[in-house]
Amino acid sequence: MTTLSYDNGLVMDTTARIIEKHDLTKITKLFVVHAPLVARNAAPGQFVILRVTETGERIPISLTDFDRDAGTITIVVQEVGRTSALVNALDLGDDFLDFVGPLGDPVPLPEDGHAVLIGGGFGTGALFPLARELRKRGVRVSSIIGARTRSLVILSQLLSKESDELHVCTDDGSAGYHGFVTGRLEELLDAGAGFTHCFAVGPMPMMRAVATTTEKRGLPTMVSLDPLMVDGTGMCGGCRVSVGGESLFACVDGPFFDAHQVDFDIADDRLQIYKEQEKVACERAGLGR
Amino acid sequence: MPIVYPHKTEMPCRDPEERRRSWDEVAEGYTAERAIAEARRCLNCQDPVCELGCPVNVPIREFVRAIAIGDFEGAARAIRRRNLLPAICGRVCPVEHQCEATCALAGRQDPVGIGRLERFAADWVRQHGNGGETAAAQVWREEKVAIVGSGPAGLTVASDLAQLGYPVSIFEALHAFGGVLRYGIPQYRLPKEIVDEDVEHLKALGVEFVRDVIIGKTVTIDELLDEFGYSAIFVGTGAGSPIFMNIPGENLKGIYSANEFLTRVNLMKAYAFPEYDTPVYRPRRAAVIGAGDTAMDAVRCSIRLGAEEGHIVYRRSENEKGARAEDFERARDEGVIFDWLTLPQRYLGDENNWVRGLECIRTELGEPDESGRRRPVPVPGSEFVIEADLVVIALGTNPNPLVPHSTRGLDVDSHGCIVADPETGATSRKGLFAGGDIVTGAATVILAMGAGRKAATAIHEYLQKQHTETVAARGEEAQVPTSEDVAASRLDVSFAEHEIEERHRGYGDGTVWARDYATASELRGFVESFRRRMEGDSEIVTNGTEHMNVDGSSDFEGPYWEGFLEGAEEVFIEGSGR
Known part of the structure; x- marks a missing residue:
């Protein structure tokens, strides 16, 4: 580093130090990282690449929040393999x-x-900067977030701060709407919600399902791909x-793409x-998977 | 009696069978004896035309002659005046198209093995103490220079400007320095320890290396100039964006761009998975599309990853291939199969969407196209399948768009290359210079270094002019270097003085002009080195009045030899040293 x-007093500091760490679920952590150089030009929809050990991989992680003045970046990492386990x-x-x-x-x-805004699993983390910026612009924001069960629902409080309405969905009905995010989306659309734009971040099957639903309904939709x-x-x-x-290359042409144009089979x-x-x-x- | 050796002295290489599974360096380099033998083949031309073939004008005649007299440190010093990365260039330069192509011997016999000698001199000082260039330069100027990209162009600019006393910061997007030297060229051809050493050398010169900063994303060129106060910037971001063929099946699993495949293997050390966390597919049959240096690197890596068969698939013929002769031959020795005149048309996948082969069509060569090479024309009905579970596409790259897209007032051409003056690297934006592949499209390490050298000179001129104007506006005297500053600024930017001063050591036909040696011990060094190469053969050494028969066991120590050499006007050496 x-x-x-x-x-002129400016500093170019490539250090990235963890200043807060929170458990969102057993395997999902939120980190606030003091990384002023990265925060400086951060914008909604962007990501970072990080590495933990000298022999380690480079992995991309979406921004959950950034504060240019404080010089911080917030990320959410779910343990899905070797490197995410090292991060957590x-x-x-x-x-x-x-x-x-x-x-x-x-x-x-x-x-x-x-x-x-539709978030599934730890993909919900990537929605927050979008919600904040949209609200700043005067766009009405409805958020739908889903998880398998109540204990896996993350960031609902944070996201509710920047959402005009927040809908929680669980597959098992242990919290909020009983079913998938697309079910709730269909309900809202049927009730005449009047959505003009949709942004979805989550597991590939969820994004694919959202794309199918919104294409039928003619709702412009962008998804964040994580190849x-x-x-x-x-x-x-x-x-x-x-x-x-x-x-197209997700790293420079994306990561957000028009969901109705994405070939999900290939992406998956x-x-x-x-x-x-x-x-x-x-x-x-020793991760025993 | 002139001694003529028509062939290049062999460079020891490890056995092809052994190296098919090893990442250790293939070519072992010359021993001192072999280097001297090879250096002695040099005719020491009055007009060293070899130097015209070198993009950075290394004083080839001088360094080759220094090797011939056993002054290896002197040889390395001479090279380093013009080329800060000799251990690298000695390994990766396409010498057969450059210095060795213009060597006076070329055509009649093998040219002098200039590349191998450069490598030898560089390795010798790496292994035997200091290259005479490790003392820290002093940063004394006030104009700061930023360099974008730590590849060969950027490293050259950094080195030249640091030696002139400029504060230099070099920004690298990846987590390790060296650009293509790091992520592209494999370990068996260029050990990464050499790149590390060169970077350390520049750090010792005062260059600030900053990794993990993507100019155009983390910080923009505009911010570097306007906010961070850099007076000039050099952009050497390379040819970053891989070209795909856009034929059906290109997104099947097992199909890589050469950049991805080589980056995984070299930068991320995927060949050492699972000791290193980054994986790469280990193939049974690999097909690499293209026939340039990168393609040879990719196919040879695939063999080292375990492929039983490695194919090069190229739509033109062997004559049109872009690869260096040496790497092509090594690939052939390692068992690579060359499918010339073969054009892939689509990829075939298995039930898991993993690639299982390429459907190809034979071609024949027609009229020359815009590149001057004969255009491949498909032969109807000649379709066939090459089976492969790994495909690497090595068809070149487009310029990386991050800097062009994020910088105000920077002109690019229709290919996306930055438009820069070929002599100075100056771009449409004041204070912004560029060179290497981002300007020329994909080329070679040494051409990038040549562009870096020119840009460094131009940046120096630009900043001196700026400095004069700035201090005049402030009503101050221009900053002048102290004698320490000058001593620290060792770069010979004019490049003329040493050439005038250079001692012409008449040599090449078995005659050594003793008067050309500064000291008797220098002369003795030469005679000694010559003796070492003799394997029992008798030689006659004469100083004009006395004759000495010597052989491999002769000992040049002692007062007699001191006197013999001290009193010599000239020393003739005859015999069959090899």
Whole structure:
């Protein structure tokens, strides 16, 4: 990590130190990271790439929040494999080995209308900066967030602060609407909610279901794709996704794409490339998956 | 009696069978004996045309002659005056198209093995103490320079400007420095320890290295100039964006761009999975599309990852391939199969959407196209399938758009390359210079270094002019260097003085002009090094009045030899040293 000081008092500091850590679920943690250089130009819809150990992978993580003045970035990390487990084992005061960003294009947001934000699982974390910016612009915000069960619902309080209405859904009915987020979305649409834009972040099957629903209803929708990535700067093409028949790179052309143009089959499939290796890595790390 | 050795001295290489499964460096480099033997093949031309073939004008004649007399440190010093990355260039330069192509011997016999000698000199000082260049330069100027990208172009600019006393910051997007030297060129061809050493060397010169900063995202060019107060910026971000063919099936699993495949293997060390966390697919049969340096790197990596067969699939013929001769030959020795005149048309997948092969069509060469190479024309009805469970697409790259897209007032051409003056690197934006692949499109390490060298000179001129104007406006005297500053600024930017001063050591036909050696011990060093190469053969050494028969066991120590050499006007050496 490097710190350069400038005559006019500016500092270029690439250190990224954890200043807050919260458990959202057993396997989902929220980190507030003091990373002033990354926060400086952060915008809604962007992400960071981080690394924890010298032998470690680079993994992309969406921004859950940023504060340019305080120089902080908030991220939510769910343990899904070897590297996310290493991240979640970090503690207050620890530094990330590498923490680079902000990456990706900021999501294009409307200036008016009524946006519905849909979050599934830990994807909910990525919605908050969108909600805040939309409200700032005077756009009405309805949020629908879903999880398997009550204990896995995350960030409902945070998101409710920047939502005109918040709908919680659980697969088992233990909280809020009993069913998938798309079920609740259909209900609201049927009731004449008057949504003009939709943004969805979550597991691939959820985003695909939202895309199918909103396409039928003619509701413009953007989804945030989270493919495998190496450099995050457009160099490797590993994160390519097929959008409208064209190969685009999620790291520089996305991560938000027109949901009705995305080929979800390919996107889903390409997430499985290293399934075998991930098993090996997890077993080796004693993660017992 | 002139001694003629028509062939390049062999460079020891590890056995192809062994290296098919090893990431250790393939070419082991010259021993001192072999280096001297090879250096002695140099004719020491009055007009060293080899140097014209070098994009950074390394004083080739001088360094080769220094090796010939056993002054390896002197050789390294001479190279380093013009090339701060000799251990790298000695390994990766396409010498057959550059210095060795213009060597006076070329054509009649093998050219002098300049690349191998450069590598030898660089490695020798790496292994035997200091290259004479490790003392810290002093930063004494006030104009700060930012460099974007730590590849060969950026490292060259950083080194040149640091040696002139400028405060230099170099920004790298990835977590390790070196650009293509780090993520692109494999370990077996360029050990990463060498890149590390070169970076450390620049740090010792006072260059600030900052990783994890993506210029155009983390901080923009505009911010560097307007807010962070950099007086000039060099952009050397390389040719970042991989080209795909846009043929059916390209998103099947198991199909990589060369950038991704090589980055996983080299930067992330996926070959050491699971010790390293980043995975890469280990293939049974690999097909690499393209026939340039990158394609050779990819196919040879695939073999090292365990592929039983590695194919190069290229739509033109062997004659049109872009790869360096040496790497092509090594790939062939390692068992790579070359499918020339073969054009992939679509990829075939298995039931899990993993690639299982490429449907190809044979081509024949027609009329030359705009590149001057004969255009491949598909032969109807010649379709066939190459089976492969790994495909790497090595068809080149487009410029990385991050800087062009995020910078005000920066002109780019229709390919997305930054428009820059080929002589100075100056762009449409004042104070912003660019060079390397981001300007030229994908090229070579040494061409990027050449562009960096020119840009460094231009940046220096630009900043001196700025400085004069600034201090005049402040009503001050221009900042002048102290003698320590000058001593610390070792870069020979004019490049003329040393060439004038250079001692012409007549040599090449078996005659050594003793008067050209500063000291008797320097001369003795040469005679000694010559003796070492003899394997029992008798040689005659004469200083003009006395003759000495010597052989491999002769000992040059002692007062007699001191006198013999001290009194010599010239020393003739004849015999069959090899």
